Amino acid sequence: xxxxxxxxxxxxxxxxxxxxxxFFTDIEAEKAPKGLNEDIVRFISAKKNxxxxxxxxxxxxxxxxxxxxxPNWAKVDYPPIDYQDxxxxxxxxxxxxxxxxxxxxxxxxRTYEKLGIPLREQEILAGVETRRVAVDAVFDSVSVATTxxxxxxxxxxxxxxxxxxxxxxxxxxxxxxxxxxxxxDNFFATLNSAVFSDGSFVYVPPGVRCPxxxxxxxxxxxxxxxxxxxxxxxADAGSYVSYLEGCTAPRRDENxxxxxxxxxxxxxxAEIKYSTVQNWYPGDSAGKGGVFNFxxxxxxxxxxxxxxxxxxxxTGSAITWKYPSCILRGDGSQGEFYSIAVSxxxxxxxxxxxxxxxxxxxxxxxxxxxxxxxxxxxxxxxLVSAHRKASGARNFTNCDSLLIGSQCGAHTVPYIxxxxxxxxxxxxxxxxxxxxxxxxxxxxxxxxEEEATALIVNGFVREVLQKLPMExxxxxxxxxxxxxxxxxx
Amino acid sequence: MLEIKNLHVSIGDRKILEGxxxxxxxxxxxxIMGPNGTGKSxxxxxxAGREGYxxxxxxxxxxxxxxxxxxxxxxxxxxLFLAFQYPVEIPGVATMTFLKAALNAQRRxxxxxEAPTPDLMKRVRAAAKGLGVDSEILKRALNAGFxxxxxxxxxxxxxxxxxxxFAILDETDSGLDIDALRVxxxxxxxxxxxxxxxxxxxHYQRLLNYIRPDTVHVMARGRIMRTGGxxxxxxxxKNGYRDYVGEAA
Numbered sequence: 001x002x003x004x005x006x007x008x009x010x011x012x013x014x015x016x017x018x019x020x021x022x023f024f025t026d027i028e029a030e031k032a033p034k035g036l037n038e039d040i041v042r043f044i045s046a047k048k049n050x051x052x053x054x055x056x057x058x059x060x061x062x063x064x065x066x067x068x069x070x071p072n073w074a075k076v077d078y079p080p081i082d083y084q085d086x087x088x089x090x091x092x093x094x095x096x097x098x099x100x101x102x103x104x105x106x107x108x109x110r111t112y113e114k115l116g117i118p119l120r121e122q123e124i125l126a127g128v129e130t131r132r133v134a135v136d137a138v139f140d141s142v143s144v145a146t147t148x149x150x151x152x153x154x155x156x157x158x159x160x161x162x163x164x165x166x167x168x169x170x171x172x173x174x175x176x177x178x179x180x181x182x183x184x185d186n187f188f189a190t191l192n193s194a195v196f197s198d199g200s201f202v203y204v205p206p207g208v209r210c211p212x213x214x215x216x217x218x219x220x221x222x223x224x225x226x227x228x229x230x231x232x233x234x235a236d237a238g239s240y241v242s243y244l245e246g247c248t249a250p251r252r253d254e255n256x257x258x259x260x261x262x263x264x265x266x267x268x269x270a271e272i273k274y275s276t277v278q279n280w281y282p283g284d285s286a287g288k289g290g291v292f293n294f295x296x297x298x299x300x301x302x303x304x305x306x307x308x309x310x311x312x313x314x315t316g317s318a319i320t321w322k323y324p325s326c327i328l329r330g331d332g333s334q335g336e337f338y339s340i341a342v343s344x345x346x347x348x349x350x351x352x353x354x355x356x357x358x359x360x361x362x363x364x365x366x367x368x369x370x371x372x373x374x375x376x377x378x379x380x381x382x383l384v385s386a387h388r389k390a391s392g393a394r395n396f397t398n399c400d401s402l403l404i405g406s407q408c409g410a411h412t413v414p415y416i417x418x419x420x421x422x423x424x425x426x427x428x429x430x431x432x433x434x435x436x437x438x439x440x441x442x443x444x445x446x447x448x449e450e451e452a453t454a455l456i457v458n459g460f461v462r463e464v465l466q467k468l469p470m471e472x473x474x475x476x477x478x479x480x481x482x483x484x485x486x487x488x489x
Numbered sequence: 490m491l492e493i494k495n496l497h498v499s500i501g502d503r504k505i506l507e508g509x510x511x512x513x514x515x516x517x518x519x520x521i522m523g524p525n526g527t528g529k530s531x532x533x534x535x536x537a538g539r540e541g542y543x544x545x546x547x548x549x550x551x552x553x554x555x556x557x558x559x560x561x562x563x564x565x566x567x568x569l570f571l572a573f574q575y576p577v578e579i580p581g582v583a584t585m586t587f588l589k590a591a592l593n594a595q596r597r598x599x600x601x602x603e604a605p606t607p608d609l610m611k612r613v614r615a616a617a618k619g620l621g622v623d624s625e626i627l628k629r630a631l632n633a634g635f636x637x638x639x640x641x642x643x644x645x646x647x648x649x650x651x652x653x654x655f656a657i658l659d660e661t662d663s664g665l666d667i668d669a670l671r672v673x674x675x676x677x678x679x680x681x682x683x684x685x686x687x688x689x690x691x692h693y694q695r696l697l698n699y700i701r702p703d704t705v706h707v708m709a710r711g712r713i714m715r716t717g718g719x720x721x722x723x724x725x726x727k728n729g730y731r732d733y734v735g736e737a738a
Contacts, residue, residue, distance in 0.1 A: 435577075440577075441573065443538075443565070445565060445647065451594055460580070462581040
């Protein structure tokens with residue numbers, strides 16, 4: 001293995017070239033002019049034929065945003081973002097709004113095909129062994145297709161672009177929008193509230209178990225365009241839904257801004273499983289390009305014995321700033337956070353969760369696996385808190401970090417605040433390197449150094465991978481292997 | 490089959506092997522005995538390609554090809570196997586998954602194509618049964634929390650599955666009680682074949698009561714001091730290594 005030096009050199013030069021979703025779709029787009037002001041906010045609202053209350057809601061957010069400062073406490077370092085140098089709205093011209101599949105531009109369908117996302121219902125039906133998945137595809141600022149809507153409607157499940165929900169189900173949107181992540185929440189969430197473009201809306205009525213996985217695929221295509229999607233999922237009493245989001249973007253030299261907001265509401269005895277496979281373009285080896293991912297995701301276990309679980313596999317983005325959290329408001333409610341964050345090249349990840357125990361006998365569980373390679377920095381940041389009234393609150397946290405090579409960093413920043421003496425919080429953390437012993441042992445059995453690394457890493461993250469829906473676990477496993485290509489050493 | 494010529498190996502400034510020569514023919518079981526700290530494990534690691542050892546002189550030919558420049562996995566694909574003295578834990582990787590990955594990696598490297606999974610699982614279970622390994626253990630992470638005896642049996646199980654041309658057993662008897670030793674030795678004996686050779690490294694004669702060697706080499710001070718038949722092992726058992734360590738002791 002004289003290859004050690006060689007491998008180190010390769011890591012240094014790795015250009016995360018394995019990113020295979022870096023293509024650009026040449027499709028005519030309608031864009032708002034660059035920059036952000038009240039007229040742009042009104043323009044976006046008008047484009048979507050929104051009612052006055054929503055226009056006012058956006059404007060309120062925009063005015064608030066003007067008074068706010070970008071947060072700087074995360075362990076990420078990036079050049080200042082010029083918010084006036086971005087387009088806040090872009091839509092493929094041929095798609096005036098959500099349409100039936102037959103009306104979708106074939107170029108767009110081909111794009112999603114290339115991404116491996118089935119948008120044709122009959123093709124999915126033809127598949128023998130796979131479970132069916134309903135997909136909402138969001139291309140830049142608009143949703144271009146949603147599959148299986150009719151079948152879901154028969155079960156009473158509403159799954160549609162949020163812009164459509166605003167028109168068709170205003171009472172639901174008005175009741176829940178901003179009820180988990182308030183307009184004033186934080187710099188990026190407030191910006192999103194002002195300019196959010198599209199995203200998915202899900203409502204599962206009382207007692208209904210959603211008959212299939214729901215999934216949204218986000219694609220940033222246009223140059224210099226921010227993506228600000230907004231997702232709202234409501235699981236009414238006694239219902240269940242499993243939802244997956246996937247994200248990709250073309251490879252570009254300049255950075256792309258992504259500031260999404262996801263709100264989940266679980267009422268009495270309801271359960272929401274939310275899984276993410278995030279694969280935004282991470283930038284090249286020198287740190288040029290890549291997506292800036294500033295995302296606010298929060299679930300509100302509003303009802304008794306409700307249950308929200310976040311599972312995320314994060315391999316992309318130049319900067320990740322993301323803390324999917326649970327407000328454990330209902331007595332006996334449960335929150336979970338399972339995360340695999342892989343960083344390579346010059347990626348910077350600052351991610352984790354917040355578990356806020358408000359109700360009695362609330363439980364939460366955090367399993368975080370960070371893998372740092374190349375020259376990346378990977379931070380877990382988490383807060384577990386118990387309110388005065390949260391008697392019997394329990395949390396278990398386990399944060400493991402794995403380092404590959406010697407030029408990366410892994411950091412764990414846990415915060416624990418307990419105002420109730422009966423709360424029991426446990427925290428475990430480890431940081432390890434893939435040992436020479438393990439590598440040599442695997443290689444002696446015939447595995448190449450890369451295969452050995454992938455195998456060891458897969459063992460490291462297995463506990464979390466098992467939480468993903470089956471189809472996506474396989475995808476995630478491949479993604480992790482690709483993200484770490486050339487990272488051994 | 491294996492021909493080691495004038496092998497010199499250092500770790501940093503320290504010379505460990507100093508002109509070691511050794512020849513093992515196909516079908517042969519060769520034992521290497523010697524006092525502690527004489528470079529027996531170094532020899533095993535250098536043959537398997539572990540990092541951190543500098544070969545300053547000499548060569549090691551496996552079927553006529555010098556393997557010292559090859560990566561460990563390339564040597565494995567050519568049929569070299571090392572049963573570790575201290576098998577390594579791989580957390581989270583199920584034993585069956587590991588075995589499958591290893592076998593298929595070797596098969597791919599030899600252009601043989603992957604083994605059908607049901608077939609492979611059947612072979613693994615059969616091998617496990619022969620070695621008295623509980624098949625439940627195949628679902629657990631490799632070596633993680635295994636007892637010393639389980640780890641050693643797992644090494645032999647892997648050897649049986651991978652069917653190497655040339656197998657090195659590094660102190661396989663260490664940490665085994667007499668029953669486990671017998672099971673492990675039976676496992677090795679069952680693999681003896683005309684086209685396969687073994688290099689059994691051991692400190693004690695005990696193992697050689699169960700795995701009968703064709704030749705015994707006494708190693709001390711980084712080279713082979715004497716070569717003989719099985720009777721040499723008995724002589725060492727009686728007299729110890731004091732005749733060989735000499736001024737270096």
